[in-house]
Amino acid sequence: MLEVDGLTTRYGAITALHAVSLRVDAGEIVALVGPNGAGKTTLLNTVAGLLRPASGTVRLNGDDVTGRDPAALVRARLALVPERRRIFRDLTVEENLRLAGITASKADRRRRLDEVRELFGVLANRWTTSAGYLSGGEAQQLAVARALMSDPRLLLLDEPTLGLAPGLVDTIFELLVELRQQGRTVLVVEQNARRALQLADRGYVLRTGRVVAEGRGADLAERADLFAAFVGVGE
Amino acid sequence: MTTLLQNLVDGFGRGSTYALLALGISLIFGVMHLVNFAHAELITVGAYVAYGLSTRDVNWWVLIVAIVVSSVVASIAIERVAFRWVRNASPFTMLLTSFAIERLSHALWQVLVSPKKKSFPGPGWAFDTWKLGSVRFEIMDLLTIAITIGVLTLTALVFRRTLFGIAVRGAAEDFDAARLMGVRANRVISGAFAYAGFLAGVAAVLILMRSPTAEPTLGADWLLKAVVAAIIGGLGSFSGAVVGGLALGLAEVFLRSYLPDGTPQRLTDAFVFGLIALLFIARPSGLFKVATAERV
């Protein structure tokens, strides 16, 4: 579904990604892990169209979508749940969701609002509350719910468990499974590297803008030298 | 008591014009971080359009529509032609660009039409008066109140109920996040300019109905106060802009009325600006908006 080939992205004077290649097949959950500054967010932002790569291609179901505007990618049924959620705090939960459904027809939008309302009971209780008043866990659920409003086939999630209590982390991981069951494809960047890799079908380890390890999720999770690969100390 | 009421009516009249203009300025700032010093030039556009049409002996209701429509069109055009190119530049550059446009506008009207004031017939019927007790009302006063309340209500509806309005508010808070939802950058910015143009057009109607003259520097007279009102209220805040504009209008009228008799009228402007300067020293980010922390 997603093919990233030789992607190089510069961020000011830094080269954040050095010819990174990865792929995500339809129906998979792929985990992308690595230390900070590795370029994981840069990668997702480039795929989602917020950043323009200096070279390389991004293909969505065979179509070359490199450098396309984020709004166009949403219409191509790709959705990004950004790092730190970036929900609209001045808008209510409902307004956040309606806005996220802007690419849909009125009927579809209404239907999806109902579906989301059912799926995220927590949000149903806060429907007309300003999003700024939501707790961390509620905000994260809103962020995912927003992404679902455009009925994406491919979901990118950037550190969805950041700052959440353990119980809520569980909820998020369950959500990822639910998404796969809905037939969607997921590429998730995660802090909880081991857990995410165990859950995922496949995984990639990114460090200083390069892929340093890849393979089946469970294999990577069990690797003794995972920490070493993560932080870059040879033993 | 009657002076109070009279002052309130006058103050509201003036203040509502400021509020409408300030609202447009705040709206544009919200989506682009641009303080648009050329915004009041839209009034000038409306004035000349009205002047041009009035020579063909046209009904004032038609003039009203024409003024508003031309303001909307001009606003969208200015964004397309100039501001789009400096969209990601520093606020300083954007500010100076808006100044450049203001200058060009003044010059163009002089060259294309005339440097002299051009008057045209006003809506006489708007100045029939009523008496309510000992207070004199003109129809114009009531019309001003009605139109202002109507437009503000419409604005509230648009920005709370319609998807367009929600998109603009979202984009004002976090432009990139809005794009990630599928909002098209160009559309939301053009839309914001269009609506700001609508507000300026209504303000122009209120101004021109009372004072039907077109001159190249018409906008400049209103610009300063409108910008100040928007900033007092905190740029980007709708309620702030409205409150700022009304407060400014009321302050002007009341100060004029209550300052000691010897004080020249225009000194009231000095007082107002002096107070504003003090306000900025005390609360640099305006009354309503809270500054966000910068990431180190």
Add this chain to the structure above:
Amino acid sequence: MTDPWWLRVARSAAATAILSIALFVAAVVYTSTGGSARELLVKELLVNLMLVLGLQVFMGNTGILSFGHLAFAQVAAYAVAICAIPVATKAQQLPDLPFGLGDVHFGPLAATLIGVLVALALGAVVGIAVARTGGLAAAMITLAVLFVVDQVVKNWQELTKGAGGLSGVPILRGTVWLWLAAALAMFVANWFGETRAGRFAVATREDEIAAPSLGIGMFGARLTAWTVSIVVIGLAGSLRVQTIGSTNPRQYTLDAAVLVLAMLVVGGMRTVTGAVVGTAIITVGNETFRQLGDPQRLDIERFPDLFLGGALLLVMLVRPGGLLGDVDLAGWLRRATRRPRPAAERAAPARSAALVAEDVEVRFGGFTALDGAGLRVQPGEVIGLIGPNGAGKTTLFNVVTGLVESQSGVVRLGEHDLSRSRPHEVARAGLARTFQNLRLFANLSVRENVTIAALAAGRYRRDEPPVDVDGLIAAAGLTEWADRQARTLDYGNQRRLELARAAALSPEFLLLDEPTSGMSDDESAAMVAQVRTTAASVGAGVLVIDHDLAFITRISDHVVVLSEGVVIAEGTPDEVRRSPAVAAAYLGTHA
């Protein structure tokens, strides 16, 4: 470290002389083939130049937009008028002049001096407000000031004769005084750029967070630039009224302020040369368009606005930094007259104070960033601070350096309590830092970046031995790029520059926030030596945050691990690397 004062004065004089002579020659050529109209244009140009230079000293060096400078020129002009108009003529225009001013009469020199002083008196008051706020708010304050002064002048009839203005001011003979005044304005503007105060102001313009991190107080730097600029603008106003012979409020409207602004910005506000070029272009262009507009049509006053608006728009769209950008005669002279300084024999100072943070708590709204974290760095030690994302490492840095307020806890440098200190105070006490997002003075050269820190050390850390700027630049491997603008350097060099600049503050401790972020493994390895050498040369201990464990391992004597706002492990790099608790913090536990 800095060039001797006489060399700096000489450079300013030379730059001034070159610009003045160039202008003079052009003026002579121009007026030789015309009538008095051309002479008038030259006078107008010189007056404009002084106004623009007055604005340049402030705006160019602080980056803060000011609409209000013209107000002070106006104040000076009226002060001069009241002093210089012969008593009899004055009595006719201002019969009710208060404060006994009706009887005063001064010659041109004294009147000019009074004009400048009056402008300064008023300017100082406004300057305090402007320097405190900065940014858009400051610009709006200046706008308000412009308007207030305009209204006061128009309405205080007894003092100013209102909107009609005052006339009868003795006109200066010939143009010699005007040229001298213009040259003086140019000299002051150039010289200010050579002073430490001028360099500090430029630092505040370039980066509002990095400047205080070097000990530079934002308020003081801005106020100084403002004050000097008021002196020049006061001079401008004084000369203007004595050139035209009259003054009235129409000369000092918002229109006029925008015109001066445009002249400054079109050429490039950061340099004196730019200001001169911009003034020349706009003045000549304006006049050309004015003549084009006159004969045929009816009285098109605003035709020049077409040129002004057009020129301003074009520059903003195409070259927002101004036509000249940072191209500067004074800067060129600085580079040309640099004398290589012999490397100072400098023993690293002996340090005794430890840097301590204890029980620091920080909450942002409902989120607890730090929950009783603490650490200790001994003099000369290198401590690595690691931890997963969101652990609170940068927050701890920000608390130590005064950027973030802690709800409780203590930060101490030796005996000196820094818990409530602001960033510039912390820097002056001896803590220098670098930033995660790199905060260089982008438009300044490598050498200028480092020199500003050295100047700050010279001013605020006097007990330290003088800083070897060239040595630090060489140690960072940046000698061949010393005169290039910081923003043109490649990333690795930019990081090294930031390190060198922090070291130039001669600090007791260097706090480095992810210095190898974005670097390749090779560059990170080189950075180890870089940090060690630099720190040793200034005798500083080091506290470094980084995610590159290879780098941390090689450089640290001791490592502290932070996770979710608390310290979860401490020890030697090897101990920490092998700790399962640390691995768990980074990788998360099994489901």
